Amino acid sequence: MTTQNPVLAPAAAPRPPRQPRPRKKGRSTPYLLIVPAIGILILALGYPLVWQFITSMQKFGLAQQFGQPPEFVWFDNYVTLFTDPYMWTVVARSLAFCLITAGVTMAIGTLMALLMDAVHSAVRITLQISMLLAWAMPVVAAMTVWNWLIDWRRGVLNSVLTGLGLDFQNHNWLATPLSFFFIAMVIVVWMSVPFVAFSIYAGLTQVSTEVLEAAQLDGAGLSQRLRFIIVPIIRPVLAIILLLQVIWDLRVFTQIRLLQDAGSIASETNLLGTYIYQLGVGSSDFAMASAVSIFVLVLTVALSWFYVRSMLKEDDS
Amino acid sequence: MTSTVDSTGAAARPTSARPGGAQPAPTMPPAQRPDARIGRHRIRPVRIVLGVVGIVVALIWAFPVYWMLNSALLPNVVLQSTTPTWLPFGGSFDNFVAVYSGGTFLPALGMSTAIAVITVVFCLFFAFLGALAISRFRFRGRKAFVLAVLLIQMLPAEGLFIAQYKLMGSLNLLNSIVGVSVIYIAAVVPFTIWMLRGFVAGVPADLEEAAMIDGLSRTQAFLRITFPLLAPGLVASGVYAFLQAWNEFTVALVLLQDNSSQTLPLWLRGFIQASASRATDWGQVMAASTLVAIPVIIFFLFVQGRMTSGLVSGAVKG
Numbered sequence: 001m002t003t004q005n006p007v008l009a010p011a012a013a014p015r016p017p018r019q020p021r022p023r024k025k026g027r028s029t030p031y032l033l034i035v036p037a038i039g040i041l042i043l044a045l046g047y048p049l050v051w052q053f054i055t056s057m058q059k060f061g062l063a064q065q066f067g068q069p070p071e072f073v074w075f076d077n078y079v080t081l082f083t084d085p086y087m088w089t090v091v092a093r094s095l096a097f098c099l100i101t102a103g104v105t106m107a108i109g110t111l112m113a114l115l116m117d118a119v120h121s122a123v124r125i126t127l128q129i130s131m132l133l134a135w136a137m138p139v140v141a142a143m144t145v146w147n148w149l150i151d152w153r154r155g156v157l158n159s160v161l162t163g164l165g166l167d168f169q170n171h172n173w174l175a176t177p178l179s180f181f182f183i184a185m186v187i188v189v190w191m192s193v194p195f196v197a198f199s200i201y202a203g204l205t206q207v208s209t210e211v212l213e214a215a216q217l218d219g220a221g222l223s224q225r226l227r228f229i230i231v232p233i234i235r236p237v238l239a240i241i242l243l244l245q246v247i248w249d250l251r252v253f254t255q256i257r258l259l260q261d262a263g264s265i266a267s268e269t270n271l272l273g274t275y276i277y278q279l280g281v282g283s284s285d286f287a288m289a290s291a292v293s294i295f296v297l298v299l300t301v302a303l304s305w306f307y308v309r310s311m312l313k314e315d316d317s
Numbered sequence: 318m319t320s321t322v323d324s325t326g327a328a329a330r331p332t333s334a335r336p337g338g339a340q341p342a343p344t345m346p347p348a349q350r351p352d353a354r355i356g357r358h359r360i361r362p363v364r365i366v367l368g369v370v371g372i373v374v375a376l377i378w379a380f381p382v383y384w385m386l387n388s389a390l391l392p393n394v395v396l397q398s399t400t401p402t403w404l405p406f407g408g409s410f411d412n413f414v415a416v417y418s419g420g421t422f423l424p425a426l427g428m429s430t431a432i433a434v435i436t437v438v439f440c441l442f443f444a445f446l447g448a449l450a451i452s453r454f455r456f457r458g459r460k461a462f463v464l465a466v467l468l469i470q471m472l473p474a475e476g477l478f479i480a481q482y483k484l485m486g487s488l489n490l491l492n493s494i495v496g497v498s499v500i501y502i503a504a505v506v507p508f509t510i511w512m513l514r515g516f517v518a519g520v521p522a523d524l525e526e527a528a529m530i531d532g533l534s535r536t537q538a539f540l541r542i543t544f545p546l547l548a549p550g551l552v553a554s555g556v557y558a559f560l561q562a563w564n565e566f567t568v569a570l571v572l573l574q575d576n577s578s579q580t581l582p583l584w585l586r587g588f589i590q591a592s593a594s595r596a597t598d599w600g601q602v603m604a605a606s607t608l609v610a611i612p613v614i615i616f617f618l619f620v621q622g623r624m625t626s627g628l629v630s631g632a633v634k635g
Contacts, residue, residue, distance in 0.1 A: 029450075029454065030450040030451075030453075030454035030456040030459070031450075031456065031458075033446040033447065033449050033450035033454075034446065034447050034450045034451075034462055036442070036443040036446060036447075037443045037444065037446065037447040037506050037510065038462075040439075040443060040499065040502050040503045040506060041465075041469060041503050041506065041507075043499065043503070044481065044484075044499050044500050044502070044503030044504075045469060045472065045477065045503050045504075047484060048477050048480030048481045048483070048484050049477065049480065051480045051483060051484065052477065052479065052480035055480070055483075112374070115367065115370065115371055115374070116371075118364070118367050119364070119367050119368050119371045120364070120368055123367075123368045123371040123372060123375075124371070126371070126372060126375045127371050127374065127375045127378075129375075129379075130374075130375040130376070130378045130379035131375075131378055132617070132618065133378075133379050133382045133614065134378050134379065134381070134382065135617070136610075136613060136614040136617035136618065137381075137382060137610055137613070137614070138563065138564040138582065138609055138610055138613045139564055139566060139582075140564070140566050140581075140582035140585045140586060140609070141385070141585060141606040141607075141609045141610040141613075142381065143589065144385075144585055144588060144589055144602050144603070144605075144606045145381045145382070145384060145385045145603070145606060146381065147589050147592060148384070148385075148388065148599050148602065148603060149381060149384060151592070151597075151599070154396065154401075154599070156384065156401045159400060159401050160401075190378070190381070193378075247471060250473075251473035251474075251475045251476070253473075253474075253475045253566075253567050254566045254567060257566075257570070258566075258586060258589055261586065261589050261590045262589050262590075262592060263592075272475070273473070273475035273567075276475060276476075276478075276479060277475075277478075277570075277571070279479075280478075280479035280482070281479075281482070281571060286479060286483065289479045290479060290480065293475075293476045293477065293479055293480070294476075296473060296475060296476040297472060297473070297476040297477075300471060300472065300473055300476065301468065301471070301472075304468060304471035307467075307471065308464065308467040308468055308471070311467050311511075312463065312464065312467065315451075315463050315514075
């Protein structure tokens with residue numbers, strides 16, 4: 001801290017310790033200040049978390065809903081879960097969807113940021129406005145629009161593709177799992193690219209022009225400048241954004257649920273979030289739903305750890 | 318560790334720097350900042366091609382939003398046709414009138430507004446106190462609290478909604494404004510604390526102390542000096558909380574299953590579900606979506622910069 005601002009240090013040193021504040025009274029103040037926040041977090045997150053953990057080790061289905069006391073079965077639910085091939089299908093599907101979507105988002109976002117950096121400012125502002133619009137759209141409103149775009153009867157996507165001479169008359173995009181997930185990916189990418197592009201662009205503006213010009217004078221080509229100057233400087237930003245994308249895409253729920261609503265078979269298109277929903281709300285098997293939830297939470301916390309660590313660094317400074 | 322407000326620490330902090338972990342970009346004067354620094358010395362045609370690519374990409378990206386507005390303003394007869402109408406030949410507000418007179422829009426609007434307002438008020442109050450604690454005091458357990466705040470904001474709603482459903486069921490708060498609001502406040506408080514922390518740290522404690530030497534009490538000094546300086550931060554955080562509550566879908570879907578207690582996202586979802594079984598009046602759906610989206614887009618433009626920098630500030634700073 002003091003090394004950051006050495007000019008201030010000598011000035012501060014001779015000053016006697018200041019006494020304007022009632023220190024003794026202040027001891028408990030910070031604790032009083034965080035009580036409301038902690039209270040609501042315990043009520044709305046802490047208690048459910050504990051309940052969920054206990055329930056995941058009980059037998060808790062429809063019968064328990066009607067008053068029968070739950071039976072404690074330790075890790076039986078987890079054993080059932082991880083020996084169930086359907087669970088593994090859902091896990092594999094979620095991971096594949098998450099990694100591919102995050103990867104595509106990062107690639108397009110990076111290209112967008114480079115494009116914004118390379119074009120005339122008028123074009124850049126146009127790009128920024130258009131991406132801000134996509135980013136600002138409430139997710140459910142965006143989903144209705146996309147459902148309309150891909151509507152099999154009169155959607156604009158089918159009519160454009162048919163106009164190009166392809167046979168897409170009355171093509172139902174949500175009928176097969178593969179094209180269902182393709183559409184879901186396109187939508188998630190459309191929504192997530194703006195954040196990625198803006199963040200990377202902000203990182204790019206930190207790369208100094210002088211260094212780039214000096215490298216160019218020394219004969220470094222575009223790819224060399226990218227590899228040896230630009231990428232190393234924006235690497236921390238890239239890492240954090242990639243991590244956030246992976247975490248966010250792993251828990252994708254709204255888009256999948258709303259595409260399922262528009263007419264596709266849920267069991268063929270479930271990801272982890274919608275699977276929990278189906279178990280808990282659909283078939284009232286709270287024990288299994290809790291077990292899957294705990295699995296998702298553990299996965300998320302493990303992934304988040306790096307992110308949290310880098311933010312803690314920010315707090316220390 | 319245990320000492321309270323560390324005034325020397327606050328003084329050593331460069332006070333001009335980054336309230337709210339503000340924009341990571343160094344502010345170069347516009348004149349010095351060339352538009353294209355990577356491809357600067359290359360021949361013009363490349364730049365023209367890139368410019369064209371940029372415009373095309375911008376049009377594609379904005380197209381869904383354009384299409385929503387366009388369809389909302391077209392009469393349904395035109396939308397029935399299999400050939401799309403590309404340009405806004407519409408200007409018919411029939412769809413909006415139909416949505417409004419459908420009778421379900423206003424209750425949903427009321428529900429969403431009530432939940433969002435409750436969330437904003439309580440969230441700001443709780444988060445402000447929390448931010449004050451972690452940025453002005455060094456206390457035992459502070460580190461654990463910061464860690465908890467950061468971890469909790471990463472927890473997915475999808476990993477907790479079943480238990481929250483049971484909790485609200487046992488409290489008799491399903492289908493109620495209070496039940497959902499409680500969950501939303503808890504979901505938004507951690508990030509809001511983190512966002513406000515930067516703003517509070519940006520106001521030097523010295524200012525407050527100077528006012529106290531001039532005879533104000535600690536509370537007065539805080540209310541008259543510090544609080545006004547924090548207003549922009551509170552507005553940004555408030556808008557963020559509002560957007561979260563206004564847009565939230567997952568928790569609402571689970572906790573508000575009754576048709577009479579739908580929020581706007583759930584109300585919109587009804588249209589998607591209906592589209593699976595029968596021919597949908599897409600003009601009306603798009604008008605409905607427009608009504609939900611417009612306030613969000615306006616508010617969003619306010620907080621966008623702060624949100625980006627709040628999420629990645631650790632990395633940008635390095």
